[in-house]
Amino acid sequence: MLIINWGTASTKRKSVMETKKTALILAGGKSQRFYPLDKCFITLNNKPLIQHAIDRISSVTEEIIVAARDEEQGRRIKKIIENSNKIVFVFDSSEGAGPLAGFLSGLERASFSYSIVIGCDMPFVDPAVAKFLLEIASSAGYDAAVPKWGNGMLEPLHAVYQNAPMRAAIKEEVRKGVEKISDILLQLQNVYFLPVARIRDIDPGLKTFTNINTAEELKKIIA
Template sequence: MRNLNGIILCGGHSKRMGADKGLLKLGQHSFIEHLAQSMAPFCDKIFLCGSKPAYADLGLEVIADLVPDSGALGGLYSGLMHTSTNWNLVLSCDAPLVDAAIIKTLIESIDPQQKVVHAITEKDAHPLIGCYHKDCAEGFKKAIDSGNLKLQPAVQKCKPKRVEFHPPQAKKLLNINTPEDYQELLKLYS
């Protein structure tokens, strides 16, 4: 399936990590570069939602949040407002192990009757590993305008289709949020 753009969300403050998560290295490449490589076979265009100056060096279009300080929901809203395609693959920069097999499964799970499809595991929902229809932007903007910046409730209002991933694929959905998470990742995949 083409006619799909890719959105990598990388505008967070990375407070728990203490460094920009999207630019952390796994092997020779940054987390963002790993995700962009996995997305490339499926997406017409890939862009970054996050306006840090270092992102300009990655060779991808960078867009700033339309509503500053609105968290992941604001980044998602900004990406959906910027994109030209109805369906969009959305990945958070702190999930660098998401691979082509996971992406393919999500894309193949798109249901025209629904507006969101995202990954879950036995333990966790992963709303920032999924596909979003551009129509979701309006509801996300309403949530932001009302001060409700929590991602999960806004996504739930879109009545998402959830695709469950089991081991070993489930391990590829890990979010790397702390220095300890990062060190574990490096041990596992070095």
């Protein structure tokens, strides 16, 4: 894997700039810490978390795909979101893909070359940050643009992927039993790891990375 960090000249990459982009929202994960509730249905300011994510990402993408766990969850989501007829739904149907099933199904359905992938529990995704990541990846032809913290931690579920190479990498690694997105990134040819410090220039509080995993986290946000 060729690792590209901020500051490295991107002009060496062939530009594959495409004006239209896809947003893939992952909703099929198990909400173990919210059990028996499904966290994409949890409300914040009287709006489901997944609706917050849709509203924020829709301004920078032309296509929104929601990857649901199964058809039942998909039907339930359709009932609670606005303009559901404009949302494409896919399901975790890839056998043996485990937690990556929704990710793979979404990329297989995407109409455009690049997708920004986020979780359904990210109500503060910053459209400007999403646009920045999309532009970095697509303008230079990177396989992925992934935010990276100073301690080395990655944000693979707040990142942009070129669909074709990421699909191929997921399929190959799933055959080996790999289930972590961070491991799959190692199989991509050129990944741009963007220091989170650069994102702070756009979103000083870095709220864009906020995801709600527990009732306690939700209470802190509401307070």
